[in-house]
Amino acid sequence: MTTFLTIVVVLPIAALVWSSRSDGASGFWSSVSAPEAVSALKLTFAVAALVALTNAVAGTLIAWVLVRDDFRGKSLVNAVIDLPFALPTIVAGLVVLALYGSSSPVGIHLAFTRAAIYLVLLFVTLPFVVRTVQPVLHELDRSQEEAARSLGAREAGVFMRIVLPNILPGILSGVAMAFARAVGEIGAIVILSGNLPFRTEVASVYVLNESQSGNAAGAAAVAVVLLGVSFAVLLTIGALRRLATRHERA
Amino acid sequence: MYLFTMMMNKPKKLILIAAAGAAALAVASAAGASAKSGSLSLVAYSTPKPALAQIISAFNKTSQGQGVSFSQSYGPSTNQAKAVAAGQPADLVFLSTGDDVNLLVDAGLVSSKWSRMSYDGIAANSVVVFVLRNGNPKHIKSWADLLKPGVTVDTPNPFSSGSAKWNVMAAYGAERRLGKTDAQATAYVKQLFTHVVSQDTSASNAMNTFLSGKGDVLITYESEALNARLQGKNVQFVIPHQTMLIQLPVAVLLNSKNRDTANAFALFMKSVPAQKLFAQFGFRPVNPKVANLASVKKEFPQPSGLIRIDDKYIGGWRAVDKTWFDPKNGRMVKIEQGDGGPSSG
Amino acid sequence: MHRFAIRFAALGYVGVILLAPISMIFWRVEAEGVGKAWSALTAADTVHAFKITLILAAIAVPLNTAFGVVCALAIVRRRFPGKGLLNAFVDLPLALSPVVVGLSLFLLYGRTGWIHFGQILFALPAMVLATIFVSVPFVAREVVPTLREIGNEQEQAAHTLGASGWQTFWRITLPSIRWAVIYGVVLTAARCLGEYGAVAIVSGRISGRTETATLRVQDYYENLDQAGAYGISLALCVIALAVLVVMTLLKPKEGTA
Numbered sequence: 001m002t003t004f005l006t007i008v009v010v011l012p013i014a015a016l017v018w019s020s021r022s023d024g025a026s027g028f029w030s031s032v033s034a035p036e037a038v039s040a041l042k043l044t045f046a047v048a049a050l051v052a053l054t055n056a057v058a059g060t061l062i063a064w065v066l067v068r069d070d071f072r073g074k075s076l077v078n079a080v081i082d083l084p085f086a087l088p089t090i091v092a093g094l095v096v097l098a099l100y101g102s103s104s105p106v107g108i109h110l111a112f113t114r115a116a117i118y119l120v121l122l123f124v125t126l127p128f129v130v131r132t133v134q135p136v137l138h139e140l141d142r143s144q145e146e147a148a149r150s151l152g153a154r155e156a157g158v159f160m161r162i163v164l165p166n167i168l169p170g171i172l173s174g175v176a177m178a179f180a181r182a183v184g185e186i187g188a189i190v191i192l193s194g195n196l197p198f199r200t201e202v203a204s205v206y207v208l209n210e211s212q213s214g215n216a217a218g219a220a221a222v223a224v225v226l227l228g229v230s231f232a233v234l235l236t237i238g239a240l241r242r243l244a245t246r247h248e249r250a
Numbered sequence: 251m252y253l254f255t256m257m258m259n260k261p262k263k264l265i266l267i268a269a270a271g272a273a274a275l276a277v278a279s280a281a282g283a284s285a286k287s288g289s290l291s292l293v294a295y296s297t298p299k300p301a302l303a304q305i306i307s308a309f310n311k312t313s314q315g316q317g318v319s320f321s322q323s324y325g326p327s328t329n330q331a332k333a334v335a336a337g338q339p340a341d342l343v344f345l346s347t348g349d350d351v352n353l354l355v356d357a358g359l360v361s362s363k364w365s366r367m368s369y370d371g372i373a374a375n376s377v378v379v380f381v382l383r384n385g386n387p388k389h390i391k392s393w394a395d396l397l398k399p400g401v402t403v404d405t406p407n408p409f410s411s412g413s414a415k416w417n418v419m420a421a422y423g424a425e426r427r428l429g430k431t432d433a434q435a436t437a438y439v440k441q442l443f444t445h446v447v448s449q450d451t452s453a454s455n456a457m458n459t460f461l462s463g464k465g466d467v468l469i470t471y472e473s474e475a476l477n478a479r480l481q482g483k484n485v486q487f488v489i490p491h492q493t494m495l496i497q498l499p500v501a502v503l504l505n506s507k508n509r510d511t512a513n514a515f516a517l518f519m520k521s522v523p524a525q526k527l528f529a530q531f532g533f534r535p536v537n538p539k540v541a542n543l544a545s546v547k548k549e550f551p552q553p554s555g556l557i558r559i560d561d562k563y564i565g566g567w568r569a570v571d572k573t574w575f576d577p578k579n580g581r582m583v584k585i586e587q588g589d590g591g592p593s594s595g
Numbered sequence: 596m597h598r599f600a601i602r603f604a605a606l607g608y609v610g611v612i613l614l615a616p617i618s619m620i621f622w623r624v625e626a627e628g629v630g631k632a633w634s635a636l637t638a639a640d641t642v643h644a645f646k647i648t649l650i651l652a653a654i655a656v657p658l659n660t661a662f663g664v665v666c667a668l669a670i671v672r673r674r675f676p677g678k679g680l681l682n683a684f685v686d687l688p689l690a691l692s693p694v695v696v697g698l699s700l701f702l703l704y705g706r707t708g709w710i711h712f713g714q715i716l717f718a719l720p721a722m723v724l725a726t727i728f729v730s731v732p733f734v735a736r737e738v739v740p741t742l743r744e745i746g747n748e749q750e751q752a753a754h755t756l757g758a759s760g761w762q763t764f765w766r767i768t769l770p771s772i773r774w775a776v777i778y779g780v781v782l783t784a785a786r787c788l789g790e791y792g793a794v795a796i797v798s799g800r801i802s803g804r805t806e807t808a809t810l811r812v813q814d815y816y817e818n819l820d821q822a823g824a825y826g827i828s829l830a831l832c833v834i835a836l837a838v839l840v841v842m843t844l845l846k847p848k849e850g851t852a
Contacts, residue, residue: 001665002681004658008727009684012699015709019702035587058608065605069598077609079843083617085782086835086842088789090809091828094816095616098623098825101462105622109463122612155597177690184692187791187809191816204792207694209451211701211796212325213410214332215577220702223695230690234683291801299818323801324814337706338717338799454817461819481819 016227020220031221040206041225047114047202048182051121055178056171058122059129066130067137081127089124089187096120097192114200120188125181129174136170137163169244173237180233184226289319290512291339295327295346295412296452297474298498300481301374301531302344305524314514326452327412334359334503341506342516344373344498346412346453346471348559348567349575351499364501373519374473375534376496377553378420381460381468381475381487390467391488393424393438402447404465406456408575408582413453417469418574418582420494423557423564427492432563440585461485471496472550476532492555498533620832623825632826635815640802641827644811650719651726651794651807652787658727659783663734664776668768670735671742689732696728697796704797717799722807725793730786734779741775778845785838788831 020028031037066078084092096119100110110116140163148158186204201209203222210219294302302322309315323330323338331350334340335357343360345351351371354360365371382390388401396403408414421442425435450456453470457478460468475487500519502512518524525540534550535541560566565573574581624632635641666685670678688696702708704715715721749771753763769776791809798805806814808831815823 001662001669004662005666005681005684005731008724009687009731011709012696012703012724012728013684013687015703016695016699058605058612061601062605062609065602069602071602077606079839080609080613082842083613083835083839086785086789086838087617088791088809088812088831088835090789090791090812091620091831091835092616094812094824094828095619095623097462098619099616105619119612123616126609126613180690184690184695186692186694186795187789190791190795191813204692204694207692207698208792208796209410211694211698212329212333212451214329214336216698216702216705216707219698223692223698226692226695230687230692230695231683233690234686238682296817321801321804323799324817325800333717333799336716339714452817454819458817458819478819483819 013227016220016223019216020224023217027217028221028224031218032225034218036201037203037206037218037222040201040203041222043114043201044183044203047117047121048179050118051125051182052175052179054122055125055129056175059126059174059178060133060167060171063130063133063137067134081130084124084126089185090191092123093120093188093191096123096188101192116192117189117200117202120192121182121185124185124188125178128178128181129171132174132177133167133170136167140166169240173240173244176233176237176240180230183229288317288508288511289321290341290508290515292320292322292342292344293330293334293338293340294322294324294344295330295350295498296324296454297413297457297471297477298344298531298533299324300477301473301528301533304527304531305519308523308527309515309518312518314511315518318511318515324454326406326410326455328353328415329410329451340503341508341512342500342502344500344519346496346498347415348497348499349415349571350412351501352567352571354501354503359503359505360501361504364499367501368517369520369536370497371499371501372497372536373500373516374498374525374528375536376471376473376498376532377489377534377556378416378469378494378496379472379475379487379489381457381470381478381485383466384484384486386486386488388466392490393421393442393492396445396467397438397441401445401467402465403442403445404448404450404456404460404468405446405470406453407449407451408586409577410451411453411456413456413470413474414449415570415575416471416494416496419559419564419570420469420492420557422574423494423561424490424492424555426563427555427557436581439581440588443585472534473532480531489551489553491553492557493553494557494559497559617832620825620829623821624829627822627825631820631822632829635820635823635826636830638823640806641808641811641823643803644806644808645830647719647722647806648788648808651722651790652784654723655726655730655787656780656783659730660734660776660780662731663736663779663783664738664769664772666735667738667742667772670739672747685732685735687732688729689736693725693729693790693792694796697725697793700725700728700793700797716797717801718805721797722794722805725797726787726790729790729793730783733782733786734776737775737779737782738772741772745771774845778842781838781841781845785835785842788834788838 023031062081066074096116099106100108100116100119110119144162145158148162184204186208189202190205190208203226207219207223207226292302299322306320310318327346327350331343331345331353334343335354343351343354348365351360351364355362355364380390388398390396390401395401405417406414408418418439421439422435425438426432430438448456448459448464450459453474456468457470457474459465461478461483472487472489475485478485500516502509502516506512520537522537522539525535525537529535529540529546529549535546540546557564559570564570577583666681670682700721701716704710704721713720749767750763753767758766789809790807794807795810798810800806800810800814802814808827812824812827815827
């Protein structure tokens with residue numbers, strides 16, 4: 001088992017980290033601080049943060065409706081939420097391009113802009129927060145909420161004071177996953193980003209382009225930054241999980 | 251090891267699956283590595299796929315080409331050259347600039363005498379053109395018009411695309427032909443890039459971006475503009491009076507396991523039937539037997555001010571590469587950085 | 596009333612962000628011409644691309660399934676140094692960009708890399724490795740919580756009754772996690788089918804040899820053949836919907852033994 005993991009995952013990652021040091025610390029730094037790289041990383045993190053935030057709100061909303069509400073077609077909506085997990089990302093990019101490109105049927109022309117990147121990332125990350133919040137919401141003991149209501153608390157207060165603290169770890173781990181996904185997404189973006197460096201080029205596209213044009217060192221440097229972010233996200237989620245179980249026991 | 255006792259509990263399943271995996275990898279590796287006799291790997295730049303598809307069919311009908319199967323890879327010219335240098339298997343390359351073939355010469359994969367083959371190693375020609383919006387609302391027809399305020403330009407990225415290199419040298423060369431000095435012509439290129447709003451990796455992607463509505467004008471190959479028309483896109487273009495002759499080289503790799511067949515195909519590309527096919531797909535033939543046909547001459551008007559890469563004030567690809575496209579000190583690096591554009595592919 | 600507003604907002608969001616783009620596939624195939632889309636779908640290179648995609652999945656899924664089960668058992672049932680690290684590396688592909696995966700393989704097996712034998716890069720082996728890498732976590736992650744929930748009383752009972760390790764696994768453990776395994780397999784397969792970035796970097800995009808279905812979509816798009824791009828996308832979408840149906844049917848079972 002460990003040999004399998006070593007060959008498949010560990011060795012390549014080791015090769016990547018090793019490559020990025022091959023020019024020394026100063027080489028790494030100059031690759032990472034190249035203007036185009038900095039710009040791509042900045043855009044990536046900014047859009048990903050926005051996407052994560054949007055998902056925090058929208059995902060919780062959708063999870064709420066799926067757990068607490070009832071209406072015809074609810075199970076269909078519930079099933080459809082997982083579609084971004086099942087659909088190849090390049091198809092996602094193509095269809096968002098079709099919807100918001102120059103031949104857009106709704107007259108919205110956003111292709112090759114940051115807005116398009118934002119929208120396609122929302123598509124791709126839709127399930128994350130929904131699926132982490134749903135089970136928590138489902139398990140929640142409603143008696144506390146009932147008690148609060150009977151004491152005269154308003155709905156908003158009930159939500160903020162009672163429900164939210166309980167589902168917060170769930171929201172946060174979903175947000176962390178959505179953030180990681182948004183940072184790393186390539187297939188959905190490659191067709192629609194228009195590749196204007198400094199304007200619409202994200203880090204993953206930068207790595208793709210640099211690797212294909214022989215600048216392996218530059219690509220590796222940015223890739224290592226992305227790797228670091230991924231590890232950080234995983235650590236965060238792990239910590240949140242421990243926090244959640246401690247919360248439960250309390 | 252702790253895990254060993256547990257692994258011993260299901261030896262059969264693991265061994266079976268591990269063996270299957272190893273076998274699968276071995277088969278896949280063998281299938282990929284063996285160069286079956288009668289198969290050629292062609293690595294090409296981004297746009298000539300439709301033309302080459304037909305030329306390959308025609309080649310298969312000849313005695314030398316019978317039964318030869320082709321695998322083809324298309325992508326931005328410079329990136330493709332770098333991929334081949336990095337180990338991508340290829341028997342021959344059809345790239346868009348001699349500069350990219352020189353990259354392979356420097357990697358020891360192509361003979362330095364490649365440009366002494368027939369027609370200087372060139373299989374087809376084209377020229378640099380401006381693709382415009384329908385009706386040409388901004389009245390663009392010359393290089394000076396590109397600098398008019400508010401005009402936005404699409405071009406591929408000069409560090410990954412051969413087409414972009416032609417565009418840059420065409421812009422520079424046009425100014426020199428009009429009597430400007432080296433410094434003035436370089437300043438023109440610098441100014442031009444302040445109007446650039448999209449730099450895709452390849453000519454093919456740049457065409458897509460333009461057709462999707464971005465930019466007032468796309469600088470590209472005439473062959474790509476005609477190709478878009480053939481694909482049913484409503485494309486309007488103009489050949490500026492001063493424009494560059496684009497020469498598209500083909501070269502056989504020294505380590506090809508099928509050199510005879512590869513050479514035969516390279517020669518076939520320059521033969522009359524293949525050149526006629528090239529012409530059908532919007533390329534300007536190199537073979538005079540086809541180039542001088544009345545129909546071909548009519549379709550491809552001769553521009554009044556044709557610049558060539560070997561003209562004195564340009565100096566050939568080696569010189570151009572050093573001055574303009576050197577990744578550290580080239581002029582394009584400075585121009586792109588100044589504008590905040592890409593300094594690599 | 597609050598409820599309708601919230602419901603409207605949530606459903607509206609799903610509609611705009613998710614459903615509207617998806618409906619474009621059907622719309623565009625119709626607009627571009629079903630005939631053209633069909634001929635792209637049945638072109639030799641496209642058929643070959645789907646074959647390659649299937650081969651990659653056929654290798655990656657069983658390997659990752661076996662690994663996932665073994666790994667989950669180790670994580671839940673054993674204590675050993677480095678368990679946290681193991682966990683991290685197994686989960687890593689979920690949070691990692693596919694281009695980072697592709698680049699690391701490119702560096703490992705490239706000209707200046709550490710491993711040189713046979714033609715790995717720009718050929719099937721590298722694509723297999725990339726596909727396996729990106730789909731490693733799914734089975735393990737699905738099985739771990741189920742194993743945790745079940746506990747190992749039944750296995751312990753079997754041991755005291757004299758069953759061998761293999762028998763215990765085959766007769767007791769495996770059946771109790773089967774729905775989790777199956778669900779994990781479906782997720783793994785879907786991931787393999789949809790892979791783009793890692794394979795794009797290592798494959799060389801050789802038509803008829805190292806192109807997958809997803810790379811083919813990009814190929815058609817780059818060649819201004821929108822009908823072809825949407826045609827293949829439609830096929831992939833249909834497969835995705837089938838996967839979705841299977842996932843939905845399996846979900847309730849996944850939580851039970």
